[in-house]
Amino acid sequence: MQAATFNPTQTSLVPRLLIGLAVALTLLIVVAPLVYIFARAFGEGWRVYAENLLNPATLHAVWLTTITALIVVPVNIAFGISAAWVVARFRFPGRSLLVTAIEIPFSISPIIAGICYLLLYGRQGLLGPWLADNDLQVMFALPGIVLVTMFVTAPFVAREVLPLMQAQGSDQEQAAVTLGASGWQVFRRVTLPNIKWALLYGAVLCTARAVGEFGGVSVVSGNIRGQTNTLPLHVELLFNDLNATGAFAAASVLTLLALVALVAKTVLEARKAR
Amino acid sequence: MTIAISSLTKSFGPTHVLRGIDLGIEAGELVALLGPSGSGKTTLLKIIAGLDWPDAGALAVDGQDWLALPAQKRRIGFVFQSYALFPHMTVRDNIAFGLTVRPRAERPGKSVIAARVDQLLGLLQIPHLADRFPTQLSGGQRQRVALGRALAIEPSVLLLDEPFGALDAAIRRDLRRWLREVHEATKSTTIFVTHDQEEAFEMADRVVVMGEGRIEQIGTADQIHDHPASPFVARFMGAVVELPVALRAGRVEAAGLDASALERRAMADGPARLFLRPDAIALEPDAASPWVLSHKASNGAVIRATLRREDGTELPVDLLRHSAPEVTLGAAYRLRPLTGAVFSAEGAAQSGGPSPLPLLKEHRK
Numbered sequence: 001m002q003a004a005t006f007n008p009t010q011t012s013l014v015p016r017l018l019i020g021l022a023v024a025l026t027l028l029i030v031v032a033p034l035v036y037i038f039a040r041a042f043g044e045g046w047r048v049y050a051e052n053l054l055n056p057a058t059l060h061a062v063w064l065t066t067i068t069a070l071i072v073v074p075v076n077i078a079f080g081i082s083a084a085w086v087v088a089r090f091r092f093p094g095r096s097l098l099v100t101a102i103e104i105p106f107s108i109s110p111i112i113a114g115i116c117y118l119l120l121y122g123r124q125g126l127l128g129p130w131l132a133d134n135d136l137q138v139m140f141a142l143p144g145i146v147l148v149t150m151f152v153t154a155p156f157v158a159r160e161v162l163p164l165m166q167a168q169g170s171d172q173e174q175a176a177v178t179l180g181a182s183g184w185q186v187f188r189r190v191t192l193p194n195i196k197w198a199l200l201y202g203a204v205l206c207t208a209r210a211v212g213e214f215g216g217v218s219v220v221s222g223n224i225r226g227q228t229n230t231l232p233l234h235v236e237l238l239f240n241d242l243n244a245t246g247a248f249a250a251a252s253v254l255t256l257l258a259l260v261a262l263v264a265k266t267v268l269e270a271r272k273a274r
Numbered sequence: 275m276t277i278a279i280s281s282l283t284k285s286f287g288p289t290h291v292l293r294g295i296d297l298g299i300e301a302g303e304l305v306a307l308l309g310p311s312g313s314g315k316t317t318l319l320k321i322i323a324g325l326d327w328p329d330a331g332a333l334a335v336d337g338q339d340w341l342a343l344p345a346q347k348r349r350i351g352f353v354f355q356s357y358a359l360f361p362h363m364t365v366r367d368n369i370a371f372g373l374t375v376r377p378r379a380e381r382p383g384k385s386v387i388a389a390r391v392d393q394l395l396g397l398l399q400i401p402h403l404a405d406r407f408p409t410q411l412s413g414g415q416r417q418r419v420a421l422g423r424a425l426a427i428e429p430s431v432l433l434l435d436e437p438f439g440a441l442d443a444a445i446r447r448d449l450r451r452w453l454r455e456v457h458e459a460t461k462s463t464t465i466f467v468t469h470d471q472e473e474a475f476e477m478a479d480r481v482v483v484m485g486e487g488r489i490e491q492i493g494t495a496d497q498i499h500d501h502p503a504s505p506f507v508a509r510f511m512g513a514v515v516e517l518p519v520a521l522r523a524g525r526v527e528a529a530g531l532d533a534s535a536l537e538r539r540a541m542a543d544g545p546a547r548l549f550l551r552p553d554a555i556a557l558e559p560d561a562a563s564p565w566v567l568s569h570k571a572s573n574g575a576v577i578r579a580t581l582r583r584e585d586g587t588e589l590p591v592d593l594l595r596h597s598a599p600e601v602t603l604g605a606a607y608r609l610r611p612l613t614g615a616v617f618s619a620e621g622a623a624q625s626g627g628p629s630p631l632p633l634l635k636e637h638r639k
Contacts, residue, residue: 173359174325177345178352179372179427188376193362 037255052249058225061234062253067142068230069210072149076206077199081112085191089173090164101159110152114219117148140222145230148216153206160202161195168194175245197272202269208261212254275335275430275463276301282331284317284487287551291317292328293487304457304464306474309484310510315413315467318484322465323350337430351424351462355439357416359408365402367392372427375594391559394422397456414445421453425460432457436467438473450477471511483507500572500613505549508615512550515589521616530563530583532610545619550611552578553592557601560608565589567603581607 038180040115048265052058072248083102105113121138131138138144176186192199221228230270231236231254238247282295291314297623299305308464309316318610320326322333324345333340340348359368367374373387382390396402398418408416417437424432438446454477457464470475474481475495483491483498491503502508509516519526524538534547555613557567568582575592579601591609593601601607 169356171354171356172360173422174345175352175354175358176360176375177369178323178325178348178350179375179423181371181375182346183373184505189371190360193360272508 023163028099037251038249039143040244041252043248044245045221048194048245049249049252050116052243052246053116055246057229058234058238058246058250060226061231061250063229064142065147065209068149071146072153072210073207076153076157077203079154080159080161080202081195081199083158084162084165084197084214087162089170098160105152105154109214110148110216113151114148114216117216117220120219121147139220140224140228142228144220145217145228149210149213150219152213152216153209156206156209157199157202160198160205164195165191166200181208197268201265201268201272204261204264208258213255236274238264277333277431277463277465278508279318279322280332280333282318282328282333284313284321284328285312289526290487292321295331295487295489297482297489297492299463299465301463302461302476304454304576305466306481306491307465307467307484308469308471308474308481309426309490310469312486313484315484316435316486318463319435319465322431323346323352323433325352325564338512349427349430353417353420353423353424353432353433353434354439355442357408357420359419359423363410364405364407365395365400365411365422368408369394369421369422369426373421378565390426394426397459398422400454413441414449417449419440421456422494425456425462426591429462432460432462432464434464436468437466438470446473452542453477462476483510485510502549502615505547505617508549508617511551512553513551513615514593515552515555517548517550517589518619519546519548519616520544521618526616530560530565530606530608532558533614535610535612536614536616539616541616541618544615547615547619548611549615550609551613552590554612555591555593555606556598556610556613557581557593558610560603561606563606563608565609566592566606567601570601577601581609 010231041052060154080145083098087099115196118139120127121144123139123140124131136143138147172190173186176190181189213230217230218233218236220234221230223229223233223237225234225237231250235247235250235254238244238250240246277297277299279295279297279299282292283290284292293314295314295318305319309315310444311491314605317326318394319386322340324340324343325475327341335348360371369391370387373390374383391404391591398421400418401413403419405409408419411419421434423585426620427612438449441449441498450473453566466477473573480492481496482489485504490507491498499511502511502513513546517529519533521527521539521541521543523543524540526533526539526546528548528565532546534604545586553576563636564583565581566583567579568588569580571578572595575595577595577598579591579593581591582588
C-alpha cells in the first residue's frame with residue numbers, strides 16, 4: 001500500500017480527479033449563476049439597467065431593505081452583547097435554556113416565524129383587536145418586517161461573541177473594577193476592545209441575512225408594491241411580472257451587497273484569528 | 275491601613291468555603307495566606323477586594339465598613355494569578371489605566387499621569403518595555419506590569435493572588451526578593467495568597483496558614499515550623515512521619531524512639547501521635563530497635579533512607595550526606611527526633627485538637 005500523503009505534484013489520478021470535480025461543481029453551482037445574474041442584468045445595455053434600477057418601486061424596495069437593516073442590526077448588536085454577557089458572566093437558573101433559546105431562530109424555518117407573527121399580531125390574531133383599537137399597524141407594514149427580520153437574525157452576534165467572552169473569563173473586567181473603573185468604562189475600555197472583531201463579524205453576517213431575508217418577510221409584508229416590498233420580495237415580484245431584466249437588475253444589487261459582506265467577512269475572519 | 279476581619283463565612287451551595295475567619299492585619303504589614311488548594315484563601319482575598327461577598331461576618335479597614343463599599347471605591351491593588359493585563363493596550367496604557375478612569379474632577383493631568391507611569395516603570399525596572407503590548411512580554415515581565423498597574427492608583431491595600439504561580443523557579447526567586455523590596459519602598463499593606471511554604475516564609479512578616487475554610491495558625495516561619503498548632507499544619511509543613519506514641523509525665527515514649535531532644539509537654543498521660551519531619555530525625559545504631567534500614571538513595575546532598583518495621587510500616591528519613599554519620603542497609607536504628615509536634619490521639623484523628631504550646635491563634639488588634 002502506498003502512503004496516503006497528499007502531494008499535488010504527484011501524477012496520481014485520484015487527487016486530480018477530486019480537485020477537478022470540486023472546481024467543476026463550484027463553477028456550476030456558485031460561479032455560473034452569479035455571472036448569469038450580471039449577464040442578464042446588463043444584457044440589454046447600461047441604459048436599460050439604469051432605468052430598471054431607477055424605477056420608483058425598485059428604489060423603494062432598496063430603501064425599505066436599507067431601513068430594515070439599519071434598525072435590525074443595531075438592535076441585534078445590543079441584544080447579542082447583552083445576551084452573551086449575561087450567559088458568560090453569570091450562573092443563574094435557566095441559563096442553558098437561554099443559550100438554547102438564542103439559537104432557536106437557526107433551527108426554525110423563517111416562514112414559520114412569519115406565520116407565528118401573523119397569528120399573533122395580525123387582524124385576526126391574538127393581539128390584533130387591541131392593536132387595531134389603538135391604531136397600530138404591525139402586519140403588512142414596516143414594524144412586522146423589522147420584527148421578523150430581527151427574529152431570524154437574532155443569534156448572529158450573540159453566537160460570535162459568546163465563545164470569546166467565555167474563553168476570556170472575567171479577570172480583566174474584575175481588574176478594571178478594582179482599578180476604579182465604572183461599569184460603562186469597563187465595557188467601553190476593556191470588554192468591547194476584546195470582542196470588537198467578533199462583534200463586527202457577527203454584525204456583517206447579521207446584515208447580510210437581514211438584507212437577504214425572504215421567507216419570513218414574505219408572510220408578514222403583504223407584498224404591496226412600492227410600500228411593503230423589500231428587495232428580495234421585489235425581485236420575485238418583477239420575475240413574476242415576466243420582467244426578467246428588471247428582476248436581474250434588482251438581484252444584482254443584492255448580489256453586490258452580498259459580495260461586499262463576503263469580503264468584509266473574510267477580512268474580519270483574518271483579524272479575529274489573530 | 276489596618277484590616278479587621280471577623281467571623282467571615284461563605285458557602286458556594288453546599289460547600290463551606292470559609293467557616294468563620296478572624297484576622298487582624300496591621301498597616302504596612304506583608305502577610306501571606308498559605309494553604310493547599312480549596313482552603314478558601316483566594317475567596318478570602320476576593321472578599322477583601324470586593325470581587326466576592328461573604329454570607330456573614332464583618333470586614334473593616336481603618337474602622338470603615340468595607341462590605342458596604344463597592345470594589346471601585348476601595349482603592350485596591352489586585353494582582354491576578356493570570357495577570358489579567360489588557361491585551362489591546364501598551365504597557366504604559368495598562369499601568370495608567372487606573373488613573374485615566376477616574377472622574378474628571380479627580381483625574382490627574384496627562385503630564386502627571388505620564389510622570390507617574392515613568393516613575394513606576396523605573397521602580398519595576400522595565401522602562402524599555404513601555405510601548406510593548408502584553409503578548410510581547412515574558413511571564414516575569416507581565417507580572418511586573420500587573421504589579422505596576424495595581425501600584426499606580428496608590429492602593430490602600432495591595433492584594434496578590436498566587437503572584438508567582440505561573441513562573442519558573444529562577445524568575446520566581448528573583449521576583450520574590452524584588453517584591454519584598456517594592457514593599458519596603460511603598461510600605462503599602464500587602465496580602466498575598468500562595469500554596470508554596472518557601473515563598474510565604476521568605477517574603478511575609480506573618481504567615482496565616484489556612485485549611486478547609488479555617489485559619490489553622492498565624493505566626494512567623496520559626497513559630498509555625500517548630501510549634502504547629504494542629505495536625506493539619508504539622509502535615510502541611512512537611513511533618514509527614516506520624517507515629518503512635520504514649521505520653522508519660524510529659525515525655526513521649528515508643529519502641530525504638532529516643533525523645534530526649536524533645537521538650538516536655540504539658541499534656542495528660544495517655545496515647546498520642548508524634549509528627550516528625552523526615553529531615554529532623556537523626557539515626558543512632560541500636561540493635562534493640564524495631565526499625566531496620568531497608569532502602570537508601572542519594573541525590574548528592576541528601577540521603578533519603580527508608581526504615582521499616584516488622585509489621586510493614588515504613589517511614590522516610592532525610593540525612594545530610596556530608597554531615598550525618600554513615601548508615602548501612604539491614605542495620606537497626608533508633609530514631610532521635612530533633613523537633614516534633616505531639617497531639618493527643620483523638621485530636622490527631624480529627625483536625626484541630628489541643629496545641630502543644632499556648633495557642634498561637636491570636637488576633638493582633
